[in-house]
Amino acid sequence: MTQTPAQPVPAGLFEQAHDLDDAALVAALGWPVPLPCVPGVASNLRLLADHIAIMRGARR
Amino acid sequence: MTATGLDALAIAAAVRAGRLKAVDVARQAIGRIDAAGDLLAITQRLDDRALAEARRVDALVAQGRDPGPLAGVPYAVKDLFDVAGLPTTAGSASLEHTDPAPGDAAAIVRLQQAGAVLVGTCNMDEFAYGFVTDNARWGITRNPHDHARFAGGSSGGSAAAVAAGLVSFALGSDTNGSIRIPASFCGVYGIKPTHGSLPMEGVYPFAHTLDDIGVFARSAGDLALVDAVLRGSSQAAGAPHPALLGGWFARNLTPAMQVALDDFSAAIGPLPIVELVEVERARSAAFVITACEGGRLHAAALRQVAMAYDPATRDRLIAGGALPDAIYAEALALRAVFIERARALFDRHRVLIAPVTMGPAPLIADPTVLIDGTAKPARANLGLFTQPISYLGVPVVAVPLAVPGLPLGLQLIGAWGDDAAVIAFAADLERRGLIGARLLA
Known part of the structure; x- marks a missing residue:
């Protein structure tokens, strides 16, 4: 059921998620995300970055 | 005789004894759905199918044959179960024109064999990715107890249908809280069983590591009956030796939930307070697994x-699909550590108790929850207390507290395979008047 993405995302994308602007962050995914999705996708990438940090032991 | 207001056990007993006709029970359920107004619990009516199934039950009774333990009991299923002849949309307009399902989901087959009567499908968050049942295709399912509030999600239509008395029970699915949260907000019972213990064939997946189907019911007895039909057997229960989960599960509570929890603890007697360590890490790992598995499942379609x-849903899935294998593997690996720590608690306490949510259902006009003093979107954050339990894969029953005001729920959490213990504990609490469903009919 779980499929590997067709194209791997750049290493460290989530570690840099808070340092990039929306357009740069979403562009790093490597596929043409429709323009209306860019702010929402960027916001969710940053949210995931926060959860990855917590999962690794960072405190909120 | 009317079936309105009766639980599933009473309806089945009356149908089996010939005091009620299953066809009349089905017609009454259809009438209640007609009268439900803007609740938006049911998305697709199955009137013809329901009446045909009911006639079959009545014919078996007339022939003196066993119509099954759920004879004539009307129910509904979340929009992600295969129903023969209908496209399985999982609440998405993007799947409305797919081929109809060739047969019913395995769970529906078992319920039909037990004599239950399927009357409709229920609203949900698209692809089960949300906690509010705000669906772009169908609209928002309203909370039956306050139409200005969410019913919870993602199985909100199922919970609302039971609380409003449209059906006697309903099926939903729970990945991170999608049965427990709407059950709590709507004031009914809901179970997420031990992971993998109920049949998933014919159920549209979301995040397979955490997905389960389960039941919404109006009493602990109904929950036990339907759960037993779905698993094909009954289990033995034992003494619960309960404990209250503190720490993470005692933070961020609204005043109403704090009072309800204090009153419950006082009524049940002194409860030891125990802690699951590093719950926050577990919750975030469950969040990552869900995002990754959901995102990868939809990656190809999202590109098209x-x-x-x-x-x-879309923006969350696109982001989740970007998670690399290494991070997904980290999230899965942490699970073994967390499970070992939980196992030590279950060695001493057969049932752990925790709130389902921080407080009552949020207002639709203010879709936020307060976490550590900051307002966060309810759609993604209502699972603060349910996600870590999903991560363990243990059985959990959400039970409605007997409190004034808006419904509030508790999680009764058992060890792996100990579903019967948590259901039996719920029945005991119900007998003592500490919990009970809040029903409109």
Whole structure:
């Protein structure tokens, strides 16, 4: 059921998620995300970055 | 005789004894759905099928044959179960024109064999990715107890249908809280069983590591009966030796939940307070697994038809699909550690108790929850207390507290395979008047 993405995302994308602007962050995914999705996708990438940090032991 | 107001056990007993006709029970359920107004619990009516199934039950009774333990009991299923002849949309407009399912989901087959009567499908968050049942195709399912509030999600239509008395029970699915949260907000019972213990064939997946189907019911007895039909057997229960989960599960509570929890603890007698360590890490790992598995499941479709998705779901799925294998593997690996720590608690306490949510259902006009003093979107954050329990894969029953005001729920959490213990504990609490469903009919 779980499929590997067709194209791997750049290493460290989530570690840099808070340092990039929306357009740069979403562009790093490597596929043409429709323009209306860019702010929402960027916001969710940053949210995931926060959860990855917590999962690794960072405190909120 | 009317079936309105009766639980599933009473309806089945009356149908089996010939005091009620299953066809009349089905017609009454159809009438209640007609009268439900803007609740938006049911998305697709199955009137013809329901009446045909009911006639079959009545014919068996007339022939003196066993119609099954759920004879004539009307129910509904979340929009992600295969129903023969209907496309399985999982609440998404993007799947409305797919081929109809060739047969019923395995769970529906078992319920039909037990004599239950399927009357409709229920609203949900698109692809089960949300906690509010705000669906771009169908609209928002309203909370039956306050139409200005969410019913919870993602199985909100199922919970609302039971609380409003449209059906006697309903099926939903729970990945991170999608049965427990709407059950709590709507004031009914809901179970997420031990992971993998109920049949998933014919159920549209979301995040397979955490997905389960389960039951919404109006009493602990009904929950036990339907759960037993679905698993094909009954289990033995034992003494619960309960304990209250503190720490993470005692933070961020609204005043109403704090009072309810204090009153419950006082009524049940002194309860030891125990802690699951590093719950926050577990919750975030469950969040990552869900995002990754959901995102990968939809990756190919999103590249083709992203704009056909609900925007609130689409952006989360696209982001989740970007998670690399290494991070996904980290999230899975942490699980073994967390499970070992939980196992030590279950060695001493057969049932752990925790709130389902921080407080009552949020207002639709203010879809936020307060976490550590900051307002966060309810759609993504209502699972603060349910996600870590999903991560363990243990059985959990959400039970409605007997409190004034808006419904509030508790999680009764058992060890792996100990579903019967948590259901039996719920029945005991119900007998003592500490919990009970809040029903409109």
